[in-house]
Amino acid sequence: MKITFMLLDAFTVDGTVRSTFTLAGELARRHEVEIVSVLRDAERPALPLSARVRLRSLVDRRAGGSGRGAPGWPFGGRAARLLDEPSALVPARERCYDRFSAWTDERITRALRRLRADVLVTTRAGLNLLAARHAPRRVLRIGQEHLRLGLNDPGVLAEIERGYSGLDALTTSTAADRRDYLRRLPGGTPVYAIGNGLAGGLYPRSRQDNRVVVAAGRLVRLKGHDLLLEAFTKVVEKHPDWRLRIYGAGPRRDALRSLATRLGLYNNVLLMNATGDLEGEIAKASVLALPSRGEGFGMTIIEAFACGVPVVAFDCPLGPRELVTDGHDGFLVPPEEPAALAEALIRLIDDEELRLRMAANARESASRHGIADIADAWESMLAEVRLARSKGA
């Protein structure tokens, strides 16, 4: 089979890119797999991608690329003009609407119409809607929801209700989100809950010897790092020698650094840059904190498990409660309550024996999320969807 994944931006560091790269790499052991990145602004992706997976892009915004100011590009002037015009095809309230443009409209629809693949997997609402409408019928069109239905704006929800009937199937990361979609989609589009998988290979294993709590994620409000900082002031009151390292990039960076300073955490908190070796950094810590206000899946949870690091997470919608077994491989605490987060962190810091026990359990939990099993689930799903379509046709 030839399988094409379409990402908005394969050159950034986030959970969607990470899990897509892992899945694509695993499927490429048996299939021809390519990733189409709508946007490109770097020579190489920031995250590692299997050499078996082909990567191409539609709008190249590197200097010398096919975007604004590109010398020699036949549509250079037109591209530059259309890049400044808003997208007419993506709903205006799509969470990444600003990154789409009239130029991405043109490039995406052209790429979809000319797509030579058996399966197309699109990875966010805007792309799912475009695939449903513009990809040829001969291609199996699979939409993915990496966040969750409830995060979409009402305007986008209405488009999803109308537009997703053009998809052959939709995948969600959690069983809870699948239930929400089934309620929402009256057209009978099949919905599968298939989580993200952990890449195979050797994971570093925390020795539980550093007094470090780690967190990772884009520095945006949804990820709740502000709540974690508030919680950490309480941790430091009791354990002044414990440190917090937050890995990630994003628009809230300066605000979070100012907050850490205001809270008096300048000796305890570092806002680390995004890293290409997140597992290596997680394994140097003893506890992972996941302070998200919402989490479509929670890739860092299972990455921490693989590194033998217990997780303290807010019991936010939807992912954490399907991944963390409270009291076994981590703690789930009431969402958006820094005091509860602090209490659970302190409990783990105080009790090394508990931490070691949870670390061992975490490694066992990780074994349920291997990418080989996830790829098998994808293949079964694709076979089922193909069969259903051939019966219906």
Added chain:
Amino acid sequence: MATVANQVRVGTDDALLIGWPAPLPDGERVVLWHDESGAELPVEPAGDRLTCTTGVGDLAPGRWELRLEAGSLTRPLLTDDPGGSLGGMRGYAARARDRSVTVTRSPGGHAALAVRDVVPHAEVEAVHPRDGEILITGLLAYTGPQYGGARLVAAGRRSAGTVTRAARVDGVEFRARLPIGALAARPPALWDLFLDVTAVHARLATRLDDAPGKRGKLSFPIQVTAAPGGGDRTVRPYYTAADELSVACHEAAADGPA
């Protein structure tokens, strides 16, 4: 996976210790391979084939890849030891030395040694800008224990002179206070901080926390104090691009600190 080492560490005595959860197969040994020169240093495992130890204090600077050799076949030595033990780095730096050896691990799990020449510095562990002073605590790195009088020296850039205050050194630990009024009494300047103890002139820096590039990762609060000639001065510690600790003293804007 018997050949994945579960321990690759360098002790304070510069002994490299590699450990495996199961015996290394017969005929296999470890080879240290110097990137720069191609020099090879073979090391035989211990009798039980569960560990392998060798002194690495005299290795030439640069990167030494750790490999497993079986006959004519070599492959990289894999480990699940994440390295980066903060306590280990602290203990290692507490001894007098002019060369440091640290274990590095690639994202794929390949272990290597990084050998560097080092000069002593004063490792900053905590900075407290408050109550009209800057209190700094940490440890002397690579000097070994020191006793006797110590001084915190703030050296102003562009010939702004120096400000010196007594500091406390106890073994390798130090504690120094810098009253911000002493800086505000001079013209606005950037001040580089040093710890002078016996014959050592050590720059204040934070390098042993496994987080290079402190700029942008944290910020210290500003203190405001009156300048003797009128007006206010802002005083704020900051890290330079080389992770050294300095203090910026500026004239406060009329509408308050920036």
